[in-house]
Amino acid sequence: MEQHIPVLLAESIEMLNIKPTGIYVDCTLGRGGHSSEILKRLTSGKLYSIDQDPTAIEEGKARLTAISNNFEILEGNFLNLEALLSIKGVFEVDGILYDLGVSSPQFDVPERGFSYRFDGPLDMRMDPVNNLLTAAKVVNEYSEEDLKKIFWTYGDEKFAPSIARNICNSRPVNTTFELVEIIKRSMPQKELKKPKHPAKKTFQALRIFVNNEIEVLKDSLRQGLNLLKPQGRISVITFHSLEEKIVKEIFKEVTVSEQDHFLASLPIEVESNSQFRLVIKKPIKATTTELNKNRRSHSAKLWVIEKK
Known part of the structure; x- marks a missing residue:
């Protein structure tokens, strides 16, 4: 099984602007690489990590427990982001991370049928129980x-x-x-x-x-924006053009209003009345160093938005 290296790890964590006392969500626990780095930066804060795969949850719990107890793993699909958090009494958060790469611990297991590199049944379900x-x-x-x-x-x-x-x-x-x-x-x-x-x-x-990934991402991103506190941020790591398109469309939707188009035509600069702002105008890509170390990073792009 190929060793999993978290993509754009330093950049995505830095862009979350983590407060040690804040509440953060990793929507894609996977093998726990990003969750671990968030957890290391929390003192009295709390991390909620989401995954629908039982093996990922088991491995993630062991990895995170070695760092601190300031976390909970929520079993489910990030389509149900608001519902999963509301069960825990959480209705506002300081930051959310999405790593949309196919880094599930089972991805290279032949029996799951995801990979063209191994012979196995044609399955490909991220959630083999409910899907x-x-x-x-x-x-x-x-x-x-x-x-x-x-x-x-x-x-x-x-x-x-x-x-x-x-x-x-x-x-x-x-x-x-x-x-x-x-x-x-x-x-x-x-x-x-x-x-x-x-x-x-x-x-x-x-x-x-x-796995209905496109519609799930759309719904979840909108829920994530609803959950953000002022100055809260969402970091999204995409890997292909379909994901990029969704992120760009939704981020544009909430950062540019009809009134903004009118304001842009005025001869003076007037502050936008939108609730959100883009932290970076263009997505961040992997450095040459990371590209040489990790082939998964070649198509990765990091997008970041903040609630004003």
Whole structure:
């Protein structure tokens, strides 16, 4: 199993502007890298870390307990951010972190079916208990047109039509390696010689669709903005263009009002009446040092917003 190195760790924690007495949420506990760094900076403050994977929760609890007891792990999907916190009597927070990378401890476990590098059942569910939709169901039961749309929309896969057609002609498709072979047959030879794995985009598309990741992110981000105290911040680490688009749209939505467009046309500078401000105008990317150490950081971008 590949060693997990938290992406943009120093930058994302620094941008949260952590108060030792504050309340913070890590919406994506994963292997606990970001949560650990937040917890180290708290004295009487509290950290709430969210994950829906039982193994991640078990590993995270052991790692965080070694630092301090000022934390609670909440089992669930960050789609239910406000509900999970309200159960604990928390209705306002000083900071929230989202690391949207696929760093689940189970991601490299063949039985979970996420990876094109290992042979396993076509599953791909982040929450195997409550989510009934598997990648196998999508691949084997959805129409050719629906598959083409999924691969194009969520993976930007230019060979989506031939991949969808060949999947439908090869059913049943039961394992990750069977799907990889179909994808390879659907591409010209010159494409297979490129450094990137030919199945990368199709697998990404299936994972996003199975876990409804785009709608979940939209809903959760809006909840996060509602929870912020004045001067509270949200740090979001994205990894692909779909996530970037959502973050940009929602951040723009809350930082630029119709009145702001009018104010911008005036010959004098007038302060915006929006509730939020962008802490950085352009997203932060990994340094050359990090890029050399961690291949996962190549597509990572950090976005930060603050409540005024």
